[in-house]
Amino acid sequence: IYILGIESSCDDTAAAVLHNGKILSNIVATQEVHKQYGGVVPELASRAHQQNIVPVIHQAIARANIGKKDISAIAFTRGPGLMGSLLVGTSFAKSLSLGLGIPLIEVNHMQAHILAHFIEEEHFKKPTFPFLALTISGGHTQIVKVSNYFEMEVIGETTDDAVGEAFDKSAKILGLPYPGGPLIDKYSKEGNPKAFPFPNPKVPDLNFSFSGFKTSVLYFIQKQTKENPDFVAENLKDICASIQFSIVRILMDKLKKAVKQTGINQIAIAGGVSANSEIRNALMEAEKKYSWNCFIPKFEYTTDNAAMIAIAGHYKYLEKDFSDYSITAQPRYKF
Numbered sequence: 132i133y134i135l136g137i138e139s140s141c142d143d144t145a146a147a148v149l150h151n152g153k154i155l156s157n158i159v160a161t162q163e164v165h166k167q168y169g170g171v172v173p174e175l176a177s178r179a180h181q182q183n184i185v186p187v188i189h190q191a192i193a194r195a196n197i198g199k200k201d202i203s204a205i206a207f208t209r210g211p212g213l214m215g216s217l218l219v220g221t222s223f224a225k226s227l228s229l230g231l232g233i234p235l236i237e238v239n240h241m242q243a244h245i246l247a248h249f250i251e252e253e254h255f256k257k258p259t260f261p262f263l264a265l266t267i268s269g270g271h272t273q274i275v276k277v278s279n280y281f282e283m284e285v286i287g288e289t290t291d292d293a294v295g296e297a298f299d300k301s302a303k304i305l306g307l308p309y310p311g312g313p314l315i316d317k318y319s320k321e322g323n324p325k326a327f328p329f330p331n332p333k334v335p336d337l338n339f340s341f342s343g344f345k346t347s348v349l350y351f352i353q354k355q356t357k358e359n360p361d362f363v364a365e366n367l368k369d370i371c372a373s374i375q376f377s378i379v380r381i382l383m384d385k386l387k388k389a390v391k392q393t394g395i396n397q398i399a400i401a402g403g404v405s406a407n408s409e410i411r412n413a414l415m416e417a418e419k420k421y422s423w424n425c426f427i428p429k430f431e432y433t434t435d436n437a438a439m440i441a442i443a444g445h446y447k448y449l450e451k452d453f454s455d456y457s458i459t460a461q462p463r464y465k466f
């Protein structure tokens with residue numbers, strides 16, 4: 132089975148080819164135009180997708196060393212994401228599927244982040260069902276009970292900002308460029324995580340809230356800068372480490388609660404923020420301390436990519452779960 136995956140939900144245009152769940156190619160074109168605006172500009176994103184999509188798909192097929200006729204089905208991201216961005220991938224996937232006369236398979240982007248764990252990789256253990264997925268990305272923060280490939284239930288989520296936004300907005304307050312998450316991670320490595328305490332917001336059940344966290348960072352920096360205009364420059368590493376430590380503590384506290392509540396101690400992390408080194412460390416510690424069984428994805432499958440769309444497509448293909456051509460992009464696609 133050869134699946135071509137197409138991802139265009141936000142600001143990365145991506146295509147990948149999987150053969151029986153194994154990666155033959157995985158191409159991502161990251162849009163640089165947004166950097167100067169400090170965030171993704173939807174209108175510019177859809178234009179860049181229009182420019183990139185044909186070359187990216189060509190490259191994915193060429194790199195896979197197959198012909199278009201070898202492809203068994205086309206999997207594409209239907210949502211959630213930006214409408215203009217999703218439309219480009221959705222329309223292209225439909226046309227290509229129609230042109231080649233092969234099945235079309237719609238994929239939920241957040242399920243795909245989780246299913247990235249099932250890409251065939253040597254030396255990587257796959258989670259077994261049921262497991263809990265902590266999905267932490269630029270637009271989402273969810274704890275998902277995964278009972279099967281497509282039997283997933285969101286048992287906790289953010290009531291406002293996503294954890295990726297907490298990283299990126301905190302970074303912006305510190306004057307770091309977008310996306311700031313990876314930079315906070317980098318500076319944290321040499322900082323003291325206990326230097327500046329940030330509060331752990333009280334949110335009921337398994338839900339999260341990060342808008343208050345961002346505000347507390349803003350007030351703290353404003354107050355300190357008033358006393359010492361060079362406060363950020365002089366303490367950047369300690370501030371980053373403290374922010375990262377606090378965010379990871381928030382995530383781990385809820386995860387512990389979820390494990391207690393569900394009795395499931397198999398944990399997989401997914402989404403862009405799962406690239407973060409501190410959350411990875413925290414999980415590896417929890418593995419020893421609480422005898423959890425933790426699954427940490429390879430870096431290239433954490434942020435947006437099309438291999439995860441293709442693997443989701445692969446499992447739907449096995450079920451013959453195909454889409455018809457009346458299907459439309461779904462910016463607020465829930466599962």
Ligand code: ATP
Pocket residue numbers: 140141211212240244267268269270271294295296298299310311312313316402403404405406407408433434435
């Ligand atoms: P969604 O999947 O919810 O639609 P998205 O696709 O835009 O959102 P991803 O690409 O999965 O999000 O993740 C991007 C986010 O991951 C950004 O907020 C970025 O700052 C964050 N991120 C990436 N690497 C790291 C890191 N090492 N530490 C912290 N955050 C990181």
Ligand code: FE
Pocket residue numbers: 240244268269402403434435
């Ligand atoms: Fe994503």
